[in-house]
Amino acid sequence: MAALALPLGAGLSKPAHASNAQQAGASKVLVAYHTRTGHTRLIARQVSRALGADIFEIRTSDPYPEDYEEQVAVAQRQKEAGFEPLLAATVPDLVPYNTVFLGFPIWGMTAPAVIRSFLSKHDLSGKTLVPFITHGGYGLGDSLDVLAAHAPKARLISGFSKQCEQERQTLQDVTNWLGRVDLPG
Numbered sequence: 001m002a003a004l005a006l007p008l009g010a011g012l013s014k015p016a017h018a019s020n021a022q023q024a025g026a027s028k029v030l031v032a033y034h035t036r037t038g039h040t041r042l043i044a045r046q047v048s049r050a051l052g053a054d055i056f057e058i059r060t061s062d063p064y065p066e067d068y069e070e071q072v073a074v075a076q077r078q079k080e081a082g083f084e085p086l087l088a089a090t091v092p093d094l095v096p097y098n099t100v101f102l103g104f105p106i107w108g109m110t111a112p113a114v115i116r117s118f119l120s121k122h123d124l125s126g127k128t129l130v131p132f133i134t135h136g137g138y139g140l141g142d143s144l145d146v147l148a149a150h151a152p153k154a155r156l157i158s159g160f161s162k163q164c165e166q167e168r169q170t171l172q173d174v175t176n177w178l179g180r181v182d183l184p185g
């Protein structure tokens with residue numbers, strides 16, 4: 001899905017299938033999401049495709065670390081400090097969107113700090129907010145409370161959540177496998 005040039009902002013794309021595209025003037029839906037390993041993106045793209053909704057990837061201007069352990073440490077620090085990292089881009093005009101689907105993974109039993117940044121930088125007053133959340137098996141933590149606190153004037157409705165693979169488990173499985181590989185001396 002190629003990002004369109006201006007006037008759409010960086011990271012804002014039209015839906016994959018033009019036939020589903022929203023009509024000009026009609027009530028519009030935006031799908032905004034953050035992902036690290038792609039699980040949440042898969043859901044975001046499906047929602048966008050099914051509803052003909054524009055899609056926006058929420059990213060930090062200073063990218064999060066690639067290394068898993070570093071990422072865990074950064075996420076923990078940002079959570080404890082209540083830090084809201086700078087966004088790489090914002091949605092240029094939220095006014096036409098009546099509904100915002102907001103997707104993210106659970107980090108440290110809460111929403112990632114970048115989601116708090118997104119909510120602080122975008123006024124969702126009067127809009128319907130539909131969360132979709134992936135996690136590694138420990139549930140949603142306090143993430144819904146975070147959404148309610150940071151978008152107090154949005155109409156937060158019941159969303160979708162799904163347990164997905166945990167990076168930590170994959171790395172452990174690989175470590176275990178390498179311990180069994182019979183490499184030539």
Ligand SMILES: Cc1cc2nc3c(=O)[nH]c(=O)nc-3n(C[C@H](O)[C@H](O)[C@H](O)COP(=O)(O)O)c2cc1C
Binds near residue numbers: 167
């Ligand atoms: C920094 C970090 C912290 C995480 N903390 C939790 C957690 O507290 N509870 C949980 O169930 N999963 C946790 N996970 C697992 C992710 O929520 C899960 O793998 C998610 O599906 C990843 O989504 P993504 O592929 O869109 O990044 C954590 C993952 C990372 C990278």
